[in-house]
Amino acid sequence: MLDRIKHLKVPQKLALVVAVMAIPIVVMVALFVQTTNVLVNSTQAEVTGLEYLTPVMNLYNHVQQHRDSSAGLLSGDPSQGSRVQAIYPQVDADFASIEAIDQKVGQDWGTTTKLNDIKKEWAAIRQRGGSTGLRESMQAHSDLTARVVDLIRQAGDKSNLILDPDLDAYYLMDPIVVQIPRIVESVSSLRALATQGGSRWRTPEERAQGAALANEMQRDFVSLQRSYSVAVATNRSLERSVQPAATAAVGLTQNFIRRFNQAAGAAPAGAKTGEPSKWTPAPVAASISSGELFDAGTQALEGFFKLHDTSSEAMRGLLETRMAGYRRQQMTQIGIGLVALLAISYLAWWITRSITGQVNSITSLFSSIGMGDFNARAQIYSKDELGNMAESLNAMLDNTLSLIQSQEERARIEESIQKLTAEMQEAAHGDLTARAEVSAEMTGAIADSFNKMIDELRGVIAQVQDTTKSVSSAATEVQATTEHLADGSESQAVQIVEASAAVDEMALSIQQVSGNAATAATVADQALVTSKRGAESVNKTIDGMNAIRQQVQQTSKRIKRLGESSQEIGEIVQLIGDIADRTSILALNASIQAAMAGDAGKGFAVVAEEVERLSERSAEATKKIAGLIKAIQSETNEAMAAMEETTREVVGGSTLANEAGKNLGEIENISGQLAELMQQISMAAKQQSRGSDSVAKSMGTISEVTQQTAAGAKQAAVSIRKLATLADDLRSSMDRFRVPKVAA
Numbered sequence: 216m217l218d219r220i221k222h223l224k225v226p227q228k229l230a231l232v233v234a235v236m237a238i239p240i241v242v243m244v245a246l247f248v249q250t251t252n253v254l255v256n257s258t259q260a261e262v263t264g265l266e267y268l269t270p271v272m273n274l275y276n277h278v279q280q281h282r283d284s285s286a287g288l289l290s291g292d293p294s295q296g297s298r299v300q301a302i303y304p305q306v307d308a309d310f311a312s313i314e315a316i317d318q319k320v321g322q323d324w325g326t327t328t329k330l331n332d333i334k335k336e337w338a339a340i341r342q343r344g345g346s347t348g349l350r351e352s353m354q355a356h357s358d359l360t361a362r363v364v365d366l367i368r369q370a371g372d373k374s375n376l377i378l379d380p381d382l383d384a385y386y387l388m389d390p391i392v393v394q395i396p397r398i399v400e401s402v403s404s405l406r407a408l409a410t411q412g413g414s415r416w417r418t419p420e421e422r423a424q425g426a427a428l429a430n431e432m433q434r435d436f437v438s439l440q441r442s443y444s445v446a447v448a449t450n451r452s453l454e455r456s457v458q459p460a461a462t463a464a465v466g467l468t469q470n471f472i473r474r475f476n477q478a479a480g481a482a483p484a485g486a487k488t489g490e491p492s493k494w495t496p497a498p499v500a501a502s503i504s505s506g507e508l509f510d511a512g513t514q515a516l517e518g519f520f521k522l523h524d525t526s527s528e529a530m531r532g533l534l535e536t537r538m539a540g541y542r543r544q545q546m547t548q549i550g551i552g553l554v555a556l557l558a559i560s561y562l563a564w565w566i567t568r569s570i571t572g573q574v575n576s577i578t579s580l581f582s583s584i585g586m587g588d589f590n591a592r593a594q595i596y597s598k599d600e601l602g603n604m605a606e607s608l609n610a611m612l613d614n615t616l617s618l619i620q621s622q623e624e625r626a627r628i629e630e631s632i633q634k635l636t637a638e639m640q641e642a643a644h645g646d647l648t649a650r651a652e653v654s655a656e657m658t659g660a661i662a663d664s665f666n667k668m669i670d671e672l673r674g675v676i677a678q679v680q681d682t683t684k685s686v687s688s689a690a691t692e693v694q695a696t697t698e699h700l701a702d703g704s705e706s707q708a709v710q711i712v713e714a715s716a717a718v719d720e721m722a723l724s725i726q727q728v729s730g731n732a733a734t735a736a737t738v739a740d741q742a743l744v745t746s747k748r749g750a751e752s753v754n755k756t757i758d759g760m761n762a763i764r765q766q767v768q769q770t771s772k773r774i775k776r777l778g779e780s781s782q783e784i785g786e787i788v789q790l791i792g793d794i795a796d797r798t799s800i801l802a803l804n805a806s807i808q809a810a811m812a813g814d815a816g817k818g819f820a821v822v823a824e825e826v827e828r829l830s831e832r833s834a835e836a837t838k839k840i841a842g843l844i845k846a847i848q849s850e851t852n853e854a855m856a857a858m859e860e861t862t863r864e865v866v867g868g869s870t871l872a873n874e875a876g877k878n879l880g881e882i883e884n885i886s887g888q889l890a891e892l893m894q895q896i897s898m899a900a901k902q903q904s905r906g907s908d909s910v911a912k913s914m915g916t917i918s919e920v921t922q923q924t925a926a927g928a929k930q931a932a933v934s935i936r937k938l939a940t941l942a943d944d945l946r947s948s949m950d951r952f953r954v955p956k957v958a959a
Contacts, residue, residue, distance in 0.1 A: 226567045232828075233563045237556050244552035251541045251548075257375050258538045263320060264374025265527050265534075268367060268391065270312035275363045275396065276520050277306045278337070279403035282356030283509060286407045289349040292505060303341065310334060324373035329366045336362065353407065360403070364396050383450035384533045386442045387457070387526055394442065395523045398435045399516060401428050402468055406512025409475050409505065422479055429472050436465050453529055460525040464518035471508075471515040478508055570832075573601040580608060581843050585850075589615075600829070604836060631659075632861065636868055664759055668752040671745075678745060682738040685731075691939060743887055750880060760868050771858040778851040785844040788837050795834040802827035892938055 281302045287295035313330060321327035336359045340352075347355070371377050371392035379385045405428045408421065443461050447454045576594045583591030592612065593605040634652065650669070653662045802823045809820035 226571065230563065233556075233559050236559055240552050240555050240559075244548055247548045248545050251545045255538050255541045258534050258541070260374045261376050261379060262531060262534050262538075263316070264370050264376045265391075265531055267313070267316045267320065267326075267370045267374065269524070269527060270309050270316070271363065271367055271370065272396075272520060272523055274306060274309035274313065274333075275360065275367070275399065276516060277302050277309060278356065278359055278363060279399070279406075279516065280513070281306070281340075282353065282360070283403060283407045283512070285352050285356070286349060287505060287509060289347075289352060290505070294506065295509075306337065310337075320373075324370060326366060326369055326373070329362065329369060333359065333362050333366065360400060364400065367392060367396050381533070381537070383446045383453065384530060384537075386446040386449070387453065387530050387533065389442050390439055390461075391523060391526050391530060394435060394439050395519055395526070398432060398439065398468070399519050399523075401432045401435065402471065402512060402515050402519065404428055405432070405471070405475060406509060406516070409478060409508035409512060425475060425479060429475070432468060432472065436468070439465070450533070456529050457522070457526050460518075460522040464515070464522040467511075467518040468515040471511040474508060474511045569597055569599075570601060572596045573599075573605060577601070577605055577608065577839070580605075580612075581839070581846070584612070584843070585846050600832070601836070629857075629861065632864060636864065661756075661759055661763065664756060668749075668756055671752050672749045674745070678738070678741060685734075685738070749882075757873060764862055764866060768862060771855055771862065774851055774854050774858060778848055778855070782844075782848065785841060785848075788841045788844060792834055792837040792841070795830045795837060798830035798833070799827055802830060888941075892941065896938070 281299060284295040284298040284302065288299060317327055317330055321330065336355070340355050340359065343352075343355075371388070376388045376392055379388050405425060408425055408428070439461065443453075443457055447458055573593075573596045576596065580591055580593040589612065592609045595602050595605055650666055653659050653666070805823035805826070806820055809823055
C-alpha cells in the first residue's frame with residue numbers, strides 16, 4: 216500500500232489526504248444527521264401520539280356520555296334514551312379513526328391488543344343495552360373507561376410524549392396525557408352521580424361520594440393550573456392559546472360543582488375543615504333537575520375536551536417547530552460539512568498548484584538543460600523546500616555553467632578546426648596562396664602561426680624557383696658553349712689561326728660561368744638557409760599542434776573529473792534518498808507511538824504525518840535530481856567522446872605537419888646537393904680560367920692541350936647535362952607550390 220502511495224503524483228497524494236480528512240467530517244456530519252434523525256423521529260412519534268390520542272379522547276368522551284345517559288335512563292329518565300342511541304354511531308366513528316392510526320403504530324406500541332379488548336367490552340355493553348341493572352351498567356362502563364384511560368397512557372408512553380425533553384412541551388404534555396383524562400373521569404363520575412341521584416339525595420353515601428369527587432377535582436385543578444403556569448412561563452406564546460381554554464374549562468367545572476352542591480343541599484358527612492381544596496357546599500337553593508345537572512356536567516366535560524384539543528394543537532405546533540429546528544440544524548450541519556470539504560479541497564488544490572507549479576518549473580529547467588540550454592533557470596514560486604531547491608539548482612547551474620562547454624561552443628570549435636584543417640590541406644597540396652582565417656576562437660593563434668609559416672615558405676619557394684630558372688638557363692648556355700668548344704677542338708687543327716680568338720672567347724665565357732657558378736652557389740646557400748627556416752617553422756607548427764593536443768587532453772580530463780563529480784553528487788542524492796526513507800520510517804514509528812498515546816499524542820501525530828509527507832516529497836525530488844544527474848553524466852560522456860574525436864583530428868593535423876616538415880627536409884637536402892654542385896662548377900670554372908691563361912701563354916702546345924680540352928669539354932658537357940637535368944627536376948618540384956604573382 217505504501218509503495219503504491221509513493222508512486223502517486225503530488226495532486227493524487229493531496230487528493231488522498233483530502234479524502235482521508237473528509238472521512239471524519241463526513242462521519243461527524245453523518246452522526247449528527249443520524250442523531251437529529253433520531254430526534255426528528257422521536258418528535259414525529261410524539262406527533263403521531265397526539266394524532267392517536269385525539270380519536271381516543273373522543274371515544275373516552277362518548278363512552279362517558281353513554282355511561283351517564285344509560286345511568287339516567289336506568290334511573291327512570293326516559294329522555295336519556297335518545298341520547299344513548301345518538302352515541303352509537305359516534306363511538307363507531309371513533310373506533311374507525313383509532314384503527315386507521317393503530318394499523319401503522321399498533322404493533323410497535325402494543326396498543327392493538329388493548330384496543331381489541333376495548334372493542335369487545337363496548338360490544339358487550341351495547342349488546343346488553345337497558346337489560347342490565349344500574350350498578351352493573353356503571354361498573355361495566357367504569358371498567359371500559361379505565362381501559363380507555365390505560366390506552367391513553369400507553370399511547371403517551373410509547374409515543375415518547377411522557378419523555379418529552381423540553382420544559383414547555385413536558386408541562387403541556389402532562390395535562391394532555393394524565394391530568395385532563397383524570398379530571399374528565401372525575402367530572403363524568405360526578406355527572407353520573409348527579410344524573411342517577413337526581414334531586415333526591417337521600418343517602419349520605421351519595422353525598423360523601425360527590426364531596427370526594429369535588430375535592431379531588433379541586434386538587435386536580437391546582438395541579439393543572441401549575442402545569443400550565445410553568446408551560447406559559449417557559450413559552451409565552453402559549454399564554455394566548457391554552458391559558459384562556461384552561462380558565463374556561465375550570466370555570467365550567469366549578470359551575471357544575473356549584474350546581475351539584477345546590478342539588479345536594481348539605482355538606483357531606485365527615486368532611487374535614489381547614490383544607491383549601493376541600494369542597495364547601497353552596498347555600499340551599501331551589502331544587503335542580505337531573506337534566507340540568509347532566510347539561511352542566513356535559514358543558515364542563517366539553518370545556519375540558521376543548522382544552523384537550525387546544526393543548527394538543529399547541530403541543531403539535533411546538534413539536535412541528537422543534538422538527539423544523541432539527542431539520543434546520545441538519546441542513547446547517549450538512550452545509551458546514553460541505554463548506555469544510557470545499558475549504559479543504561480548495562486548500563489542497565491551492566497547495567497542489569503551488570507544489571506542481573514549482574515542480575513544473577524545475578522539470579522545465581531539466582528539459583531545457585537536457586536540450587542544451589544551459590542558460591535556462593527555474594522560476595521561484597514559493598519560499599518552501601521546493602523553492603529553496605529551485606534556488607539551489609539555479610546557483611548550481613551558475614557555478615557549473617563556467618565549467619561545462621555548451622554544444623554551440625563545441626560546434627563552433629569543431630567548425631573552426633575543420634576549416635583550419637581544410638586550409639592546411641590546401642597548403643599541403645602546394646597551394647601557398649591559401650590563407651587561414653584568423654578568428655577569436657582557440658584556433659585563431661594556430662591560423663596566425665600557419666599564415667606566418669606560409670609567408671616564410673612562400674618567400675623561400677619563390678627564391679628557389681627563381682634560382683632554378685637561373686640555373687637552368689645557365690646550364691643551357693654552358694651546355695651550348697661546351698658543345699661549341701668540342702666542335703672547336705675538333706676543328707682546332709685546321710683553324711689554328713683562329714684558336715687565340717676562340718681561346719679568348721672561351722676564357723671570357725669561362726669567367727662568366729665562374730661568376731654565375733659563384734652566384735648560383737650563393738643562391739644555393741640562401742635556399743639552404745631558407746629551407747632550414749621553413750623546417751623550423753614547420754617544427755614550431757608541430758609544437759603548436761602538440762600543445763593543442765595537450766590542451767584538448769586536459770579539457771577531456773576536466774570533463775572526466777566533472778563526470779566523476781556528478782557521480783559523487785549522485786551518491787549524495789542516494790544518501791538523501793536513504794535519509795528520506797529513514798525519515799518516513801521514523802514518521803511511521805512516531806505515528807504509531809502517537810496512536811498508542813491516545814488523545815495526548817494527537818498533536819504529535821499531526822507532526823508525524825507532516826514529516827512523513829515531507830519525506831515523501833524529498834524522496835520524489837531526490838529521484839528527479841538523480842535523473843538529472845544521469846542526464847548530466849550522459850552529456851558528459853558525449854562531451855568526452857567529442858573531445859576524443861577532436862584529439863584524433865588534432866593528431867591528424869600534427870601528422871600532416873610532420874609530412875610537411877619531411878618535405879621541407881627533402882628540399883633542404885636537394886638545396887645542399889645543389890650548393891655542392893655549384894661549388895664544383897665554380898671550381899671547374901676557375902680551373903678553366905687558369906687553363907685558358909696557360910693556353911694563352913703556351914700556344915705551342917695547343918694541340919695537346921686542345922686534345923685534353925676536347926676530352927674535358929665532353930666531360931663538362933655530360934656534367935652540365937646532368938646539372939640541367941637536376942635543375943629541371945628541382946623546378947618541377949617547385950612548380951607544385953603556387954605563390955602569388957608579383958606585380959611588375
